[in-house]
Amino acid sequence: MNVSKLAQGLRGSEIIKIAGEINELKRQGKNIANLTIGDFDSNIYPIPAEMKEGIIAAYNDNQTNYPPADGMLSLRESVSSFLKSRYNLDYTPTQILISGGSRPLIYSIFLAVVDPGEKVVFPTPSWNNNHYCDLLGAESVMIATRPENNFMPTADEIRSHLKGAALLALCSPLNPTGTMFGKKDLEEICDLVIAENKTRAGGEKPLYLLYDQIYSQLTFGAHEHFNPVSLRPELKDYTIFVDGSSKCFAATGVRVGWGFGPANVVNNMKAIVGHMGAWAPKAEQVAMAKFLANDTYVNNYLAQLKTNIQASLNTLHEGFQQLKAEGFTVDSIEPMGAIYLTVKVDYKGKTTPDGAVLNSPADINFYLIKEAKVALVPFSAFGTDEDLTWFRVSVGAITLQDIQAMIPRIKEALGKLK
Numbered sequence: 001m002n003v004s005k006l007a008q009g010l011r012g013s014e015i016i017k018i019a020g021e022i023n024e025l026k027r028q029g030k031n032i033a034n035l036t037i038g039d040f041d042s043n044i045y046p047i048p049a050e051m052k053e054g055i056i057a058a059y060n061d062n063q064t065n066y067p068p069a070d071g072m073l074s075l076r077e078s079v080s081s082f083l084k085s086r087y088n089l090d091y092t093p094t095q096i097l098i099s100g101g102s103r104p105l106i107y108s109i110f111l112a113v114v115d116p117g118e119k120v121v122f123p124t125p126s127w128n129n130n131h132y133c134d135l136l137g138a139e140s141v142m143i144a145t146r147p148e149n150n151f152m153p154t155a156d157e158i159r160s161h162l163k164g165a166a167l168l169a170l171c172s173p174l175n176p177t178g179t180m181f182g183k184k185d186l187e188e189i190c191d192l193v194i195a196e197n198k199t200r201a202g203g204e205k206p207l208y209l210l211y212d213q214i215y216s217q218l219t220f221g222a223h224e225h226f227n228p229v230s231l232r233p234e235l236k237d238y239t240i241f242v243d244g245s246s247k248c249f250a251a252t253g254v255r256v257g258w259g260f261g262p263a264n265v266v267n268n269m270k271a272i273v274g275h276m277g278a279w280a281p282k283a284e285q286v287a288m289a290k291f292l293a294n295d296t297y298v299n300n301y302l303a304q305l306k307t308n309i310q311a312s313l314n315t316l317h318e319g320f321q322q323l324k325a326e327g328f329t330v331d332s333i334e335p336m337g338a339i340y341l342t343v344k345v346d347y348k349g350k351t352t353p354d355g356a357v358l359n360s361p362a363d364i365n366f367y368l369i370k371e372a373k374v375a376l377v378p379f380s381a382f383g384t385d386e387d388l389t390w391f392r393v394s395v396g397a398i399t400l401q402d403i404q405a406m407i408p409r410i411k412e413a414l415g416k417l418k
Helices: 005-009 014-027 049-060 073-087 103-113 129-136 155-161 183-198 233-237 263-276 282-292 295-325 361-371 400-415
Strands: 096-099 119-124 139-144 167-171 208-212 239-244 257-260 330-332 340-345 390-394
Touching (some): 005 129, 014 361, 049 282, 073 096, 073 282, 096 103, 096 263, 103 129, 103 167, 103 208, 103 239, 103 263, 119 129, 119 155, 129 139, 139 155, 155 183, 167 183, 183 233, 233 239, 239 263, 257 263, 282 295, 295 330, 295 340, 295 400, 340 361, 361 390, 361 400
Parallel strands (some): 119 139, 119 167, 167 208, 208 239
Antiparallel strands (some): 096 257, 239 257, 330 340, 340 390
């Protein structure tokens, strides 16, 4: 049966494809350390107890009808206060949009500010920007980043691509790398956006900046989260933020995200999300409004979550650094934020014990799945060159003990390659 050209051209999620292979092996009785999905095992990382109680109470109070299309006012007020207290950002409830997680927000930003054929500039690796461009028929301008800069884009790499672009899409802490912008690097990029917009005539659509900070509450050590509007207040009219509860409260299934930005853009996003029906469930919104308003609940939960996530990331990083010190051609980048570690497994061209040649990062990954019972995600799933032997490792669905146990299995599997 014929389908639309859009449907014919869409690419499925590479991560979901890998997950399918893992699930098949699990059905065969094999125990795989699944480090692929950017999610939490809710038995390891449950949502805050107060949030859970609030959701149950809201359902018991029959809060089960349609919420307002832009979100419950009580939640938008709580988000407004949260933004002020955590980031010193001033956004009124009318400049905030609640949706079912962050995906509808990102898609509605694309639809609100980008026309088919216009340029969208974004770094690789990064999450899903290429797919949103496909959905819209926009031109993807993908900026290859370097491990020397922790796979974060620089102003010099972006500079030549902004002329005539409709949107620059950035994320920090970054999915898939778990790395972050430093203050100076982000300031230099902000200055490029300001300079580009000064060249545009009155009435001409500006260059907008999408800033995804969904992981901003999950930062480690001395690493500090920065955002464009705090660094350059004149960008407030051009910056649309993506944020929410999914990652910082391990609440991916609760489906409460919030976007905020200039009123003219957010109002159009509200209409788009409303037509999609992509709002968060009402009971969850009611509970989230009460939870966010209680600093003690928020701070206690974040402190524990960050401690546990950082312990897992550090253990994995130290394990790969030990393998590197022993002569294995692997590497990793210090964890800075989010739930991800960036690792290198540079065994392309090597031969397995059964005589197969590992010709690609995908081959390396499936070898590790088979021999080490460990599954990673190649950066090619996030828009990079197919030959790049760097991988995303997600620790949200695995225990610290399982991480400690899998390092020797990786060592043994790599040691068999010739």
